Amino acid sequence: MTGLQDKVVIVTGGARGIGAATAARMAKGGAKIVITDLLDELGTKHAAQIGGMFVHHDVTSEDDWQRVIDTTIEHYGRLDGLVNNAGIATGAPGTPIEDETLESFERSLKVNLSGVFLGLKAVVGPMKAAGGGSIVNIASVTGLSGFPGVSGYGASKWGVRGLTKIAATEFGAHRIRVNAVNPGATLTPMNEGQVPVGEGNFPPAPLARIGAPEEIAEAVSFLISDAASYTTGADISVDGGWTARPAG
Numbered sequence: 004m005t006g007l008q009d010k011v012v013i014v015t016g017g018a019r020g021i022g023a024a025t026a027a028r029m030a031k032g033g034a035k036i037v038i039t040d041l042l043d044e045l046g047t048k049h050a051a052q053i054g055g056m057f058v059h060h061d062v063t064s065e066d067d068w069q070r071v072i073d074t075t076i077e078h079y080g081r082l083d084g085l086v087n088n089a090g091i092a093t094g095a096p097g098t099p100i101e102d103e104t105l106e107s108f109e110r111s112l113k114v115n116l117s118g119v120f121l122g123l124k125a126v127v128g129p130m131k132a133a134g135g136g137s138i139v140n141i142a143s144v145t146g147l148s149g150f151p152g153v154s155g156y157g158a159s160k161w162g163v164r165g166l167t168k169i170a171a172t173e174f175g176a177h178r179i180r181v182n183a184v185n186p187g188a189t190l191t192p193m194n195e196g197q198v199p200v201g202e203g204n205f206p207p208a209p210l211a212r213i214g215a216p217e218e219i220a221e222a223v224s225f226l227i228s229d230a231a232s233y234t235t236g237a238d239i240s241v242d243g244g245w246t247a248r249p250a251g
């Protein structure tokens with residue numbers, strides 16, 4: 004893939020799962036990666052493996068965002084890309100709205116949606132200064148229809164897709180592109196033991212299997228790169244065709 008060489012890209016929640024695979028894929032393409040996460044040990048180790056750097060970060064903290072941006076600029080001199088990937092799944096999967104607690108619902112919104120909002124707010128200044136940039140927000144197929152039993156998570160991901168389009172509209176004049184990727188069921192520590200592994204074992208998707216983090220990473224890396232220079236305000240589902248099925 005062209006168009007990643009020497010780009011300075013922050014990947015939130017990059018210590019493991021989809022974020023870790025994305026950070027590794029972009030580093031392979033020549034990007035300079037800043038991994039941020041709550042998980043210091045794992046994040047530091049992964050950053051060293053891919054030749055990037057690690058910064059401790061809680062995406063719900065505006066102060067932390069400022070520190071991440073300052074450290075990135077100090078170290079690399081500029082900022083070209085952001086992958087808003089950090090996310091959590093709160094509450095037991097399958098919990099109906101009547102049993103979901105307000106605390107659990109709001110926790111999903113805080114990390115998955117407010118965390119993305121704070122990221123957009125924090126990077127727009129430095130990206131304007133750099134003459135442009137590219138942002139990818141990790142949403143989900145749960146933000147495309149009414150998946151039962153994930154009210155907080157699903158609402159947060161609908162919000163991420165909406166916020167992506169708003170930011171794309173606001174930032175376009177500054178040559179800052181903003182897109183979203185909707186992963187389908189993907190094998191990561193977030194859902195290990197909850198998703199069926201192996202070919203043919205996931206019938207809801209036409210490809211009949213769940214995805215690997217590396218397969219999501221390819222789409223994210225494309226959108227960050229200059230290869231996607233005319234793509235903004237879009238969201239791409241990487242879900243084995245799960246959401247392409249007709250209703251019924």
Ligand SMILES: NC(=O)c1ccc[n+]([C@@H]2O[C@H](COP(=O)([O-])OP(=O)(O)OC[C@H]3O[C@@H](n4cnc5c(N)ncnc54)[C@H](O)[C@@H]3O)[C@@H](O)[C@H]2O)c1
Pocket residue numbers: 015016017018019020021022039040041042060061062063088089090091114141142143144185186187188189190191192193194
């Ligand atoms: N795995 C899937 O099936 C799937 C499907 C659709 C969307 N997603 C989304 O993909 C993204 C990555 O998920 P994953 O499956 O790799 O999960 P994961 O749990 O393996 O990784 C998420 C990472 O985010 C970090 N994180 C959590 N809260 C944070 C915070 N407040 N500040 C900073 N870092 C924080 C975690 O420490 C972890 O390293 C999430 O946004 C998730 O909602 C995942």
